[in-house]
Amino acid sequence: MRSRLLSVARALRADARITVMTGAGVSAASGVPTFRGADGLWKGFRLEDLATPDAFARSPHRVWEWYDWRRQALAGCLPNRAHHVLASWSLRFPRFRLITQNVDGLHERAGAADVLRLHGSIWDVRCWNRCTASPDQWRDDTVPFPVLPPPCPHCGGPLRPGVVWFGEMLDRDVVDRCLDATCCDVFFTVGTSALVHPAAGFLDHARRHGAMTVEVNPEVTPATSVVDTAISERAELVLPELDAALGAHPLALSTARLRLEPLLPKDVEAAHRLWTHRDVRRYLWDDRIIPRGTAEEVARASATDFARYRFGLWLVYAREEARTPVGFCGLRADGVGAGPQLLFGLYPKHWGQGLAQEASRGVLAHAFETLRLPRVIGAADAPNERSVRTLAALGMRFERRAGHDGLDTLFYSTEGRPPSGR
Ligand code: NAD
Numbered sequence: 410m411r412s413r414l415l416s417v418a419r420a421l422r423a424d425a426r427i428t429v430m431t432g433a434g435v436s437a438a439s440g441v442p443t444f445r446g447a448d449g450l451w452k453g454f455r456l457e458d459l460a461t462p463d464a465f466a467r468s469p470h471r472v473w474e475w476y477d478w479r480r481q482a483l484a485g486c487l488p489n490r491a492h493h494v495l496a497s498w499s500l501r502f503p504r505f506r507l508i509t510q511n512v513d514g515l516h517e518r519a520g521a522a523d524v525l526r527l528h529g530s531i532w533d534v535r536c537w538n539r540c541t542a543s544p545d546q547w548r549d550d551t552v553p554f555p556v557l558p559p560p561c562p563h564c565g566g567p568l569r570p571g572v573v574w575f576g577e578m579l580d581r582d583v584v585d586r587c588l589d590a591t592c593c594d595v596f597f598t599v600g601t602s603a604l605v606h607p608a609a610g611f612l613d614h615a616r617r618h619g620a621m622t623v624e625v626n627p628e629v630t631p632a633t634s635v636v637d638t639a640i641s642e643r644a645e646l647v648l649p650e651l652d653a654a655l656g657a658h659p660l661a662l663s664t665a666r667l668r669l670e671p672l673l674p675k676d677v678e679a680a681h682r683l684w685t686h687r688d689v690r691r692y693l694w695d696d697r698i699i700p701r702g703t704a705e706e707v708a709r710a711s712a713t714d715f716a717r718y719r720f721g722l723w724l725v726y727a728r729e730e731a732r733t734p735v736g737f738c739g740l741r742a743d744g745v746g747a748g749p750q751l752l753f754g755l756y757p758k759h760w761g762q763g764l765a766q767e768a769s770r771g772v773l774a775h776a777f778e779t780l781r782l783p784r785v786i787g788a789a790d791a792p793n794e795r796s797v798r799t800l801a802a803l804g805m806r807f808e809r810r811a812g813h814d815g816l817d818t819l820f821y822s823t824e825g826r827p828p829s830g831r
Contacts, residue, residue, distance in 0.1 A: 418654035426593035430508040434600020438489040456559040473557040488519035489645040496520040506590035520674025531782040533571025540564035596620040603632040672711040672722040680708040738772040786822040
């Protein structure tokens, strides 16, 4: 398997057009049952008999019992390592596309951007009567619903799940975007039995467009004999190995004593610690509206910034303590007045070790060498001896002035030259 993984890894160049299509198998390790596995029946009903408009018309209550039960089960599931790798690829590769047949929302919860959801989402609902007062569909996370079927808040008629049932048309726009995504350099089919159309046809489409095709599935499927490389192993094992073979994330930085990793949606625990930090709150509150500040939102905001601007928050690891971050660094897209703003902070017990300077130098090096920014400016509240010393060590120009809120503030700037002392 190792040699096959390495040959696939070689094809995943930074500028490659990479498209991954997933099915139920990618969520199996999260505890979500696949349909055609041993759990393919529910209360004696075949699933194909529950997931149809006719079944709903006959008994909305019974169909909703099944969906409500699945929503409850899913609310207790977490994205697994396969979801996390794909989410990080959506940041790592600018031309990455993710198509899923799954309705469970786990790719999005892992932080993947712009997922093409072929079969809709179990977390969306819409009015069965398509009443004119209600939007086409909307998200509703209520678990469990107090009344089944849940009533439409606009007309009182029954709501239906926002998924595509057997016998229903797929969203034309989504199918077109999927077809467009199959014109790629590398096409993966992961954890799908490759039986359900049109998803099953996307593989052929990709082959016709000259893509290298890869299947990840522990079982043999109709795709196995067709793809260039079939990897007969579980997705949650293969994808992390493949990811490791790619080497460091391009936005990761290393210095002699430090490792800086971009703060990604999987880093919820670290984001939770950061959320109590005032600078991070400023980072998030200054220019965006986040109604409830949760760790998930901090991590997602950082990931969105990386995807859009290649800026965001980095976790700072001391080499000898590689698993637990000792602090963070960040570049925010727009600083005070003009240009990117640098943020850095360490957890108190690590102050005085010179890590703040070293980490900030790392991010500044990234700013100047990789991002080629003309300058970085910023402001620190409540300046003290330590922050003054850090800025001086970085070779930054700084001055103490009253901030717009009247408080003493340290304004700093690199003024068009890289920081000294690297
Ligand atoms: P499927 O149940 O037909 O096939 C699942 C495939 O995953 C099988 O080929 C199996 O060998 C493979 N698999 C099992 N464990 C795996 C693992 N750990 N790693 C990699 N592969 C693994 O599912 P399908 O092909 O996605 O098609 C069924 C339809 O049912 C889809 O349209 C989908 O919308 C729906 N569905 C969705 C979910 C979900 O949202 N999680 C769950 C079940 C079914």
